[in-house]
Amino acid sequence: MKRRDFLKQSAILSSLTLLPSASWASIKSTRLRIACIGVGGRGKEVLAAIASHPRAELTALCDVDSRRLIAAAKLHPHAKSFVDYRRMMEELGPAIDAVVVVTPDHTHAPASLMAMEMGKAIYCEKPLTHHVSEARAMRQLAEDKGLVTQMGIQCHSFxxxxxxxxxxxxxxxxxxxxxxxxxxxxxxxDGPIPTGSDPVPEYLNWPLWLGTSKERPYKDRIYHPGYWRKLLDxxxxxxxxxxxxxxxxxxxxxxxxxxxxxxxxxxxxxxxxxxxxxxxxxxxxxxxxxxxxxxxxxxxxxxxxxxxxxxxxxxxxxxxxxxxxxxxxxxxxxxxxxxxxxxxxxxxxxKIDFPELEAANHYHQFVDACLDRDKTSAP
Missing domain, CATH: 3.30.360.10 (Dihydrodipicolinate Reductase; domain 2)
Known part of the structure; x- marks a missing residue:
């Protein structure tokens, strides 16, 4: 898939906001139906933490790295697997109450905003977005739609x-x-800017990894996995x-x-x-x-x-x-x-006399807030 095709499909799928969906206002189940975008590395940890809530029901898994997706599917066999989160939302939208986003920073906002437009509660890993303008857009949309949100900054609850x-x-x-x-x-x-390209690994969907960022050739050990944190884009x-x-x-x-x-x-x-x-x-x-x-x-x-x-x-x-x-x-x-x-x-x-505080589970707090119409501590 070329980048222009990704952008075209994104524009088409933006019309999903007009389709019926399980919006936040309609969550009446005793269990929260959750889709997770990004299920390897940190995503694996967040997924396990949220799924451990007794009222959480994992509905879908999504990752552009097939190795990580397969590994997650083995741990959560009842969840349906997807490579493209847009297709996941198109196919399962009404069956999803909340979306967990644990992807590279540049894809936090595109994935979250799409889900929020469809009325889904959002748990998004830190940093919330790649650009300040994206964070402002997410905050405004959450306020307009009355959505439960939680940023994945678990230390806030420690x-x-x-x-x-x-x-x-x-x-x-x-x-x-x-x-x-x-x-x-x-x-x-601070090293030299890489030139040339390497073959894209069979397990990686490179256009989907790039998402809405500018097109560039794949280079091994420069972008995925994890190295992207060093790069401005x-x-x-x-x-x-x-x-x-x-x-x-x-x-x-x-x-x-x-x-x-x-x-x-x-x-x-x-x-x-x-x-x-x-x-x-x-x-x-x-x-x-x-x-x-x-x-x-x-x-x-x-x-x-x-x-x-x-x-x-x-x-x-x-x-x-x-x-x-x-x-x-x-x-x-x-x-x-x-x-x-x-x-x-x-x-x-x-010596410090520490105040006595109740324990707080940052991940479970999100599930409880969605089902009990409560607030999160890091919206």
Whole structure:
């Protein structure tokens, strides 16, 4: 299938919004009928987590990689398999209540928007979209249709992250003046731009993988699987991949709005890939939990956090490979990625009395919200 044919079919299938469908308003079943687009890698994990809900019923599987699709079908034999999500929605639309999207970033919005136009609830993996305009379009459509949505940012539901947000709001370190956040993930590429082409593997539908992005020849170990995160046309780099998680708690705790200024330091743009080293400096207007101006510094990839007193650790301990440090008037709070916060006052660790919180399952919350007309925590 050529790209122009893909785009033509997409235009034709957009008329599906005129067909009868199992819209959000009509979900009356005691079980949520779910279709999953992207069932390998991270998709396999998300699929298993959502399908583990006792009221979830997996209806369809879709993936452009036949190896992954076959493997998923063996685990979920009652679900129907598809290579093209448009065909899946055309054929099974009325039998689908919700769609889970776990594909490369550039295909999040096209797949999600099509399903949302048909009235389906959406669970979309982070980062929500490839472009800001797409995220705005999804938000507006969800509001217009009254759809349940959940972004796949599971850390938002973790006790570790929720407790850190509560501690900051409680004033444990006073008003926060600076946040320093980092990730050692290396989703950048500074090498030569590839030329030529390689044979497309038999298991991969390359035109469908490209989707609505510009046509280009396949190159082995450049795009699929996973390498796309490094590339401008398909992924969002380390900032988009891990920053979504690590920024979440500071944003939640400090109730921040959009930044006032942004300055980045990296190699010259090459029009092809994200940089291997990236440092971004933000300034935000103050909130009740910050000083008048909040400074925020992000480091990623091979750009290790600078040698700064804000990041000095007690006892000569090393910084975690990923995390955030809140610097406040009365001390610092370190939140390593995926674990509990540590309080640092006058260069020493201090005991924290963590708030008691109920457990929350980010994936099951989506199913419950769809069936019980409830809200999700990360819409």
């Amino acid at each position: 006790k570790e992250y929720r407790s850190a947000a509560q501690l900051i709001k409680s004033g444990i370190i006073g008003k926060v003046n600076t946040v320093r956040a980092w990730s050692n993930k290396d989703w950048g590429y 398909y992924g969002c780099g380390t900032l988009g991949d891990m920053g979504v998680h690590i920024f979440d708690t500071p944003y939640t705790a400090l109730e921040l709005d959009v930044p006032s200024t942004i300055r980045t330091s990296c190699r010259k743009p090459n029009g092809f890939s994200h940089p291997e080293k990236n440092t971004v400096r933000y300034e935000f207007k103050g909130t009740p939990y910050t000083t008048d101006t909040l400074k925020w510094v992000w480091y990623d990839g091979k750009s290790a956090p600078e040698d700064h007193p804000d990041l000095n650790m007690p006892n000569g301990d090393a910084l975690p490979e990923q995390g955030a440090m809140f610097i406040g008037e009365k001390g610092r709070l370190l939140l390593p990625h995926y674990t509990w916060a540590k309080l640092i006052v006058d260069g020493k660790y201090e």
